[in-house]
Amino acid sequence: MDRNIRTVDDVMKLLDGLFAPGADRWTADGASWWDGFYADRSRPVPFFVSKPDENLASLVDRGLIKPGRALDLGCGPGRNAIYLASMGFEVDAVDLSPTAISWAEDRATDAGVEVRFRCGDAFDLPTGEPDRPYDLIYDSGCFHHLPPHRRVSYRSLLDRALAPGGHLALTCFATGAMGSELNDADFYEQSRLHGGLAYTPESLRWIFSDLAEIELRRMRDEPAESPLFGEPFLWTALFRARGR
Template sequence: MDRNIRTVDDVLKLMDELFAPEADRWTSAGATWWDGFYTDRTKPVPFFVAKPDESLGSYADRGLIAPGRALDLGCGPGRNALHLASLGFHVDAVDLSPAAIGWAEERAREAGADIRFHCGDAFALTTAELAGPYDLIHDSGCFHHLPPHRRVSYLALLERSLAPGGHLALTCFAAGGMGSELDDADFYRESGLQGGLAYTPESLRRIFSDLTEVELRRMHDEPAESPYFGESFLWTALFRRGAPTPAAAAE
């Protein structure tokens, strides 16, 4: 008889098990699946290119973000982490896959970029392992691979790691463009994520309602010769965490 649930963490882990083996894609066991994904670097995967997201370049060009400390979630081969470092950010980059981290480290060495790479589950990393709080948390493609219950973990990560006045830069599947449009509850009935979750602007605004929306739009398509990556089946959003009130700051 199993009666071991007593914390929110216990509940989250139990719900993860409903998606086994697909749960490997967002837990520390995910190295095997993602390593298989990243092993063949010649695959025609759009985001294997050594280019940053066009939205990230746009935010910097328009002065919406400024150099500081940055955390790149699900960094993959490091394309956005390298761009952040080139802008003057002090970058921590996290991914589950040793193959992805190895590829990213190679790119960083070639570029002479000083980036702290972490292989593991971002939700399990301690504040001692990271260099936050962060002025920017960047996520291009991690959020839409999480099951609904892991949004709790994601929001908790933002709460403890995003500095007051800091920004969340998010790129995720857009409803009508890419990803599954099942209701949250149906993913538990189906016991699968259907390749990733699609989001509407309204759902993103509701999920991140504790943050202030700076911009939310479709990513721009970028031609092959562009220095940036861009696909219009994605949303790109920039949210800002409000600065503390004078009373809260004094406590």
């Protein structure tokens, strides 16, 4: 007989375990799935390109975010982390997959920029020093792979790692275009995330209601010849931490 729930972390781990192995691609158990996904660098996967997100470049170009300390969540092969470093940001980047991190490190070397890459679960890593929080947390496609209960962990990460007045910028699946539109409870009944969760603008505003909304729009569709990455099945959003 097990009686091993004492903390919120214990509850989170219990809920994590309700998902079938491999279904929760965001956890350490999902690292092997992502390793296989990133193993062939020549695969025609849209976001394998060495281009930054168009919304990220737009935020920098318009001065809505300015160089400072940045954390790239679920950095994959490092395209956005490398862009931020090239624009003068001090960048930490984290991903579950050792294969993705190795590719990102190779790209950073080729680009001649310095990024501190870390392999592991962002919720278990030391993210930010108490006296040096992040001015920007960037998330290109990590949030929509989280099971519903891990939104609590995500918000906790923002609370401890985002500087007062700092920004959260993210892209995620848009309802009606990409991702599952099941109710939250249904994911636990089916033990699957169905490739990722779709969000409405209203749901994003509610989840991040303790932050100030700066911008929320669909990502622009960028042609193959563009120097930027853009797919219209994604929302892009920018939120600012209130003065804490």
